[in-house]
Amino acid sequence: MKATMQDVPLNVSALFEHGRTVHPDSVVVHYDDTTVTERTFDAVGDDVVRLANALRDIGVGPGDVVATLCWNTPAHLAAYFAVPSIGAVLHTLNLRLHRDQLGYIVEHAGDRVIIVDSTLVDTLAAVGELGRLSGVEHVIVVGTATPRLPAAIRVHRYADLLDAASAEIEWPVVDETTAAALCYTSGTTGNPKGVAYSHRSMYLHTLQISTGSAFGFSDADRVFPIVPMFHANAWGWPHAAWVAGSDIVLGDRHLRVDHLARVITELRPTATAAVPTLWTGLDTYARENVVDYSSLRLAVSGGSPLSASLVRKLADHGVTLTQGWGMTETSPLLTFSRSEPGTSPEDAVTRQAMTGHIVPGVRARVVGDDGAELPWDGESVGEIQLRGATITGGYVGSDGADAFDDGWLRTGDLGVIARGGWIAIKDRLKDGxxxxxxxxxxxxxxxxxxxxxxxxxxxxxxxxxxxxxxxxxxxxxxxxxxxxxxxxxxxxxxxxxxxxxxxxxxxxxxxxxxxxxxxxxxxxxxxxxxxxxxxx
Amino acid sequence: MKATMQDVPLNVSALFEHGRTVHPDSVVVHYDDTTVTERTFDAVGDDVVRLANALRDIGVGPGDVVATLCWNTPAHLAAYFAVPSIGAVLHTLNLRLHRDQLGYIVEHAGDRVIIVDSTLVDTLAAVGELGRLSGVEHVIVVGTATPRLPAAIRVHRYADLLDAASAEIEWPVVDETTAAALCYTSGTTGNPKGVAYSHRSMYLHTLQISTGSAFGFSDADRVFPIVPMFHANAWGWPHAAWVAGSDIVLGDRHLRVDHLARVITELRPTATAAVPTLWTGLDTYARENVVDYSSLRLAVSGGSPLSASLVRKLADHGVTLTQGWGMTETSPLLTFSRSEPGTSPEDAVTRQAMTGHIVPGVRARVVGDDGAELPWDGESVGEIQLRGATITGGYVGSDGADAFDDGWLRTGDLGVIARGGWIAIKDRLKDGxxxxxxxxxxxxxxxxxxxxxxxxxxxxxxxxxxxxxxxxxxxxxxxxxxxxxxxxxxxxxxxxxxxxxxxxxxxxxxxxxxxxxxxxxxxxxxxxxxxxxxxx
CATH class of the missing domain: 3.30.300.30 (ANL, C-terminal domain)
Structure with a gap:
């Protein structure tokens, strides 16, 4: 029997329009040094449309790759929505990569346009000096700095481009399997590998992490993604917060612990996400300074394993630290370690320090040396493998066949799965x-x-x-x-x-x-x- | 650029397997008269697999229509997952329809199998007496009653079929645009019209209503869908609660207010959904009897307009009544009226009594007599029209062309849209x-x-x-x-x-x-x- 439902593709522009029209009065707060700028979704949405038109004005079309070399800023957020919504592909450059690797991925991805923060023009210039910006036609500078770049590259100012662009647009209907964004893994061996998220995967990932089983953002939230926006879509938090109408706090390039503690104390976010190193720093800082972390209903650690001792330390400040596990290859969220109700306090600490249990939309299995699936008993160690519409099935320009096992992504992580889909990572396969x-x-x-x-x-x-x-x-x-x-x-x-x-x-x-x-x-x-x- | 993501369809079986494997220890509580039976998702999941195999054993294949004539029971829940997961189509018969209409939709949908509660065998027999069960080959009775049916129909006992069936299955990969379930509208004019939900639309609707912008269910919840499971997928609550690992309370056929008040008091659900008439009854009952509604974090009214006075009455018992708006044609949830933070108490009452604001995944517009789109100013009255992957684009066996306007579903409702996508319905178009x-x-x-x-x-x-x-x-x-x-x-x-x-x-x-x-x-x-x- 044929279903009667409307054939409407899952597009990034739909996520954008939802947040813009349903939550026009939510705000994006930009904290740069000591300056706090607050703008409504309505106003930021206007920037998104203008940026989209500006990109079209300089010749960006469907399939073209537009890169960002940016910290967590409103312009970066605008690019998150504007670039995919016109059918182009957003490539978030990891500014911490060595310039050789940056040059490699700029060329490999075929970046035609790069949007760069004023504070990062020297990083971009260094790549230019290597002669690795040969395919780049336009650089858009956010701020007032002037980059030293090869003469063939046209340099624009972000503010000027937006001023000149139209504030009206009709978004194209983009096939949902088309690439929307591109991240490269920071592999410790070999060259970085590109993962191209589709409109479909970004849309589904946004819904998956927005469920009550994961972060459950709503318009009662104020979300502060400390995790950089050049790193695995900042865990999808910008998309999810936008759709939910959560206020979004963007901390620009400031990752010093004293700064982060001040932002949390003063701007009172309800949710934040950072690596364990920063949580350690936030703990230490709070033992010597007056801080107020009481606004945080959600404090997520990710990127590296979280220890039970760090969970206990943050508990001293009233913060319930939880863990998310994800990879560039997986959009990224795979598991989240919120404790079930009724868990004893000590069990809760153990759970919170586990990688977490599988979020809706993701399938996981643990596979032994002999290729057979192992039971979810919390004891049987094998490689964790993943399947789902938000999991990559290949790499840009390569099928990466050895990274897959019968359609499942091989994580390269050794771990166990316990009853209820709780995953604990024991090691990298190559480190075990x-x-x-x-x-x-x-x-x-x-x-x-x-x-x-x-x-x-x-x-x-x-x-x-x-x-x-x-x-x-x-x-x-x-x-x-x-x-x-x-x-x-x-x-x-x-x-x-x-x-x-x-x-x-x-x-x-x-x-x-x-x-x-x-x-x-x-x-x-x-x-x-x-x-x-x-x-x- | 081609995206690299895995090509994994959105299937009902994926929703089922997630709840079964990630939340095996959550429970389904069945309250029948004074008997409370509690079974784990693990055990209910076992029933789902056995029912799927049993249906295959009696010859049900992809595309076959399996109907239910059931109240809110564990067997009905099992059918919700088992039938679509083998590629068959679940047709939830509205047991409140007149037997003429029931006969019409059984024939129109082409039901081959009907699963019926023991308490409803006479309803089914009445349809048989009209000679309108001609295409029905099998009837599966849940319980011990013996229906009087035409001799050509084979009658099975649900428990016997499950006992004889295998508890192992490999779900087929079903194209996500295939029909998964079928509901008929209870139109006040003409014959009921069939809406066929796809696997894709049911999967997306489940995620949409699971976001923090809507119901945000988690494993900390205990969900009591008073709304019948034969009515618009019980608002999608069974699917969403299952995926989230929320405990699910099923109240069988008991819709008397004293019974409902007792279930809420004794089983302490965190979330429930019912029509305004029942909320009025729950208010009245609580003024004369000792009840405890304090477990409810989410009390949703839907199906008919909710008045501000009823919101105020329930507030006397500490219950924050909110409103959901939906239609059979829309999976059903369209809007939800949770108040934004910082709303004044009186504004909050007004908001709660509005239809609500648009949930993620749904697009709405208001269209004037002349066919032009009207502004979202809360004043301009026109027809509300809808678009999205969870909205129907036609009817079974008919394109229903006059129900659509350039691909948008015409709701037949007159209303306004206010800033932020808050919709207020003013009238049926034909009643205005x-x-x-x-x-x-x-x-x-x-x-x-x-x-x-x-x-x-x-x-x-x-x-x-x-x-x-x-x-x-x-x-x-x-x-x-x-x-x-x-x-x-x-x-x-x-x-x-x-x-x-x-x-x-x-x-x-x-x-x-x-x-x-x-x-x-x-x-x-x-x-x-x-x-x-x-x-x-």
Missing amino acids: IKSGGEWISTVELEAALSEHPDVAEVAVFGVADPKWEERPLACVVAKPGAVLDQNELVAFLSERVARWWLPERWAFLPEIPKTTVGKMDKRQLRSWHEDGTIEV | IKSGGEWISTVELEAALSEHPDVAEVAVFGVADPKWEERPLACVVAKPGAVLDQNELVAFLSERVARWWLPERWAFLPEIPKTTVGKMDKRQLRSWHEDGTIEV
Whole structure:
């Protein structure tokens, strides 16, 4: 039987028009240094239409790639909606990438236009000096800076373009499977890989994370996405908050903890999302300064594993820290760790520090070495694999076949799934240590060691062992003034992990090397171990 | 540019599997008379799989229509998921229809199988006696009753079928535009018209109503859909609650107010939805009996206009009554009247009594007599028209062309849209009174007259007038023992509506005639006026 429902595609322009027309009086608050600017969705919506027309005026058409090199600003928010709504593709450049990688992805994505913040024109100029802006025809500067760029590139001022553009538009009906936005993964190996979100996936992701099972934003919320908008769609928060009519607080380039604490205290957001490092900083800051985190009904940690000890620390300030897990490849939200009602306080902490349980629209499975699906028993460790309309099925310009297993995305993460779809990540597949046929989790060893009062940083990786195939090597950095002792650390660990997990190999380093995006560089550590730089 | 996202269809089976696997320990509570039965989603999920296999065992295949003639029961819930998940079409029969109409829709939809409650076998038998079950091959009885049916129909017991069926299934991948479910409108004119929801529309509607902008269900909720499951998918609450892992309370056939008050008091639901008549009853009952409505975070009224006075009455019991507006043609939810934060208490009452503002995924416009779109100013009255993936674009077996305007569904409702997408319905288009070129709202006249302490029922409709073209005629029913006076009613009204709205024509009746589904039958009133039965 044929259904009778209307054939209406799921488009980003529909998300935009909903927020603009149903929540015209909600506000976007831009906090730049000490200046707070507040504008209604109505006014910001006007900018979106003008930007869309301005892009058309300089020749942007369906399928053209328009990149942003921007912090969390109203102009970036306008680009989030304007670019896909005219059928073009928004490419959010990760400004923390090395200029070589930036150049690579600008060329690989075929960026024709780049919208850049005044504070980032030098970053863009550095890419230009490498000769990697060859396909770029237009640069639009938000603010007053003048970039040094190859002469062939036409430079525009954002404000001037908008002033000259029409405030009226009829959005095109875009096939929902068309690309709407583009993010590149910051892979620790090889070149970054591009994920092209469709209009359909962005629309569905917005609804999925807007459910009561996830963030459940409404017009009673004031959403402060600390997570940068160049990183995995800022977890989809700008889209979801816009559709819900939540006020949106944008903190520009300011990620210092004192600044964030002040924004939370003064602007009283109900929801915020940040990496564990920033939550650690917000905890420390609040122990020495007067802050008010009481407005937060939703405090989400993501990007790296969250420890139970950090959950407990934030609880001292009345903040219930929860965890979201996602990937660039997955729009990004996969799981969210809100505790079920009736959970005991200590269980709740454990739950909150888990990756969380699967949000509507996502399917997950755990697959063993032999390719067979493992049970959801919370014990069976295997690779977590994902399927759904918000999960990528390939990469730009490559099918990335080895990243998929019968249509399911291989996350490269080792983990377990417990009853009720609670996922706990144990390790990166490539970092997991298989000792005597069983997995040792470097993530859990690192988390346990991090709780030692004298440990500043720790990285664990597997090294060859004649008897067990692999055994863990722990690289530890002492806090300033502290002296670490291997026997004491082993004793400390032995109360926290299984006996056979205890490392026999230890290295004490002045610091852990980092990748360009600030993640621990275990590849570097491995090569230092191989060439003898690390003595054990 | 081609997007890289996975091509995964939006299927009812995905909604089912999410709730079953992510929320296995949530419960379905069945309240039948004084017996409360509680079963986990895990156990109910098992029934769904067995029912799906049982239907296949008796020969049900993709596209076959499986009807239900059921109250709000676990078996009905199982059918909600089992039937569409195997690619068949669920047809929820409105058991309140006259047997002629039931026979018409059973034949029109081509029902092959009917699942019937034991308490409703006589209703089904009556349709059989009309010879209108000719296409029905199987009847599945939930419970122990034995229906008198034509000999050609095979009769099965629900419990026996499930016992014999396998508990393992692999769901087919169903094209998302395929029909998943079928509801017939209870039109006051002509034959009922069928709306066939697609898998896509049911999936999207579930997400839409699950957002924080609408009901925002989570596993902290306990959802009690008083609204019958044969009526417009019970507003989509069973699907949304299942996906969210909310406990689901099913009240079977018991719609008496004392029963409902007891369920709310004893089972402590967080959310419930019912028609204004029942809310009026719940108010009255609570004034004379000890009840506890304090568990309700969400108390939704729908199906008929909600008056501000009823909102105020429920507020006396601590219940914040909100309004949802929907139609069979629209999945159904269109608008929801949750007040924005910072609204004054009296404004909040006004808002709560409005139809509400548009939920994500729905587009609305208001169109004047000349076919031009009117502004969202809260003043310009025109027909409300709708567009979206959860809105029907036709009717089963007919394009219903006059029900559409350039792809938009014509609701047949006269209303206004205010800033922020707040819709207020003023009248049915066919009921609206055009007096001297301006609209008079019968809905508002009826609401104002209902507030008079001696008025039990009221119906207003337009009659021809030599000077103004049309003028309102008010038909009023007095409360038992009360005597109504026309002059007093006019004086009462004149403080509440514009002077030119005041009816000159009044009729005092013993009761207002009703349609088979309990709506005021204005067609009957008009004919009584024409043939002189009503004397003015």
